[in-house]
Amino acid sequence: MNFPRLQGMTEALRLTQAGQLNDATQLLQQLCQGQAATGPRDATVRPRRVIDLARALPKAIASGVVSPGPAAPRATVFNGTAARPANSPMPAGAAFHALTYSGPTGTRAYRLYVPASYRGAAVPLIVMLHGCTQSPEDFATGTGMNVLAEAEGCLVAYPAQPASANPQKCWNWFNANDQQRDQGEPAILAGLTRQIMRDYAVDARRVYVAGLSAGGAAAAILGAVYPDLYAAIGVHSGLACGAARDMPSAFAAMRQGGAAPSRAAAGQRTPPAIVFHADRDGTVHPRNGDQVLAQFGAGLGMKPERQDGQVPGGHRYTISRYRNGQGEPQLEHWLIQGGGHAWAGGHAPGSYTDPRGPDASREILRFFLQHRMA
Known part of the structure; x- marks a missing residue:
């Protein structure tokens, strides 16, 4: 038995469990190349707080880990406007119910x-799906969606x-059973949505779903x-529906993009989609954002209209907008330059x-x- 190699694998597992994924990946690469198991160059590096879909999978296949993106800087600019308060008191008459x-x-x-x-008049409903290790309360705080929904008169649901x-409290987007209508988690989330309706x-023509990371993949499903x-x-x-069907393919999809996404069947409605992804996302490869766009119609005769922008004191970004055959907006892709695996424009708390x-x-x-069901 190769004891140095065994020791190296043990150390890689320990680093993975500690969240030091860059160091674990580096060590595994050294082992695969036949180098001595000397461990990471800096064993004192603090674990990074990243949403790591892979941590939800068994550590036995930890050799497929992907590195986290760069740490998100903390600032207080939001798309060129003054920062909106994330923890402002709820207005009188508003409520944040705990339901089942x-x-x-x-x-x-x-x-x-x-x-x-x-x-009691019909209003829009937005379903927000958190990422791994998060909670509804944490996600509501980080996204600030309740503050915006208050201004627009929307209900917002946060399933847990x-x-x-x-x-790791990840939505199980990589399980084949959780990618089917009337099965698994999709059935639960659809049922939860209908219960609120x-x-x-609720205006049944204006029901929406969005999510981050594993939650983004669940929203695509x-x-x-x-x-x-x-x-x-x-x-x-996030990732496209069907990007993975099991745990090994989940690692591959996160690292380099998933399988070619299937499109809607002929005659089936394709919902409009808005996609955010950062070009330095080291947890879910940005190619997955392109695959979500392809799944929901990009490339079917639609040419993108591109626009570049920059947040004052913040990230540059490129927006690609796609219109359908009737000239209506169908897809938007926001590619953030220099960002990592985090909710863009979110609140530090x-x-x-x-x-x-x-x-x-x-x-x-x-x-x-700007979209509603016909």
Whole structure:
């Protein structure tokens, strides 16, 4: 038995469990090249706080880990406008309810924000899916979506993925059973959405879903398998539906992009989609953002209209907009230059946010509200 190699693998596993994924990857590369198991050059490096989809998978295949993106700087500019308060008190009359949904395929707790302006008239509903290790409360704080929804008069739901369903609280986007209509987690989330539509006055033409990372991948799945329920989707740092079918292919998809995405069947509605991804995302390769676009229609005779911009004191970005055959906006792709694996324009009190913008929450909500089901 090669004891130095065994010791090296043990050390790589320890680094992975500690969150030091760059060091673990470097060590594994050395071992594969036959170098001595000397360990990382700096064993005192502090673990990075990244959303790591791979940590939700068994450590036995930890040799497929991907490196985290660069740490997100903390700043207070949002797409050229003054920073909006993330933790401002709720307006009088608003509520943030703690609720539960139970259905044939499972149960999930969720939080529901009801704006002060809600009086029983039909309003839009936005479903927000958190990333790995996050909670609904954390995601609401980091995205600031409740503040925007208050101004626009929208309901916002935040389903919670429990550790009993995934040890790192990731949505199980890589399981084939969780990519099907009326099965697994898609059925749970669709059922939760419909429960809110029954209990509150919701405009059925204006129901939307967005998510970050594993939540973004889950949002893409919901858009693909429930195009009759969600009027539009938002995918931030996520993957296309079907990008992986098991754990090994999940690692491959995160590292280099998934399998060629399937498109909607002929005659099936394709929901409009807005995609955010950073070009230095080391956890979910930016190629996955392109694959989400392809899944929802990019390349089918649509030529992008491109626009470059920069947040004052923050990131540069490129927007690619696609119009359908009727000239209506169908897709938007925001590629953030220099950003990592974090919610763009988010608030520092929430986890996995990059306050240097651009403001993903504001742009996703703007995109959603210009689309409604026919």
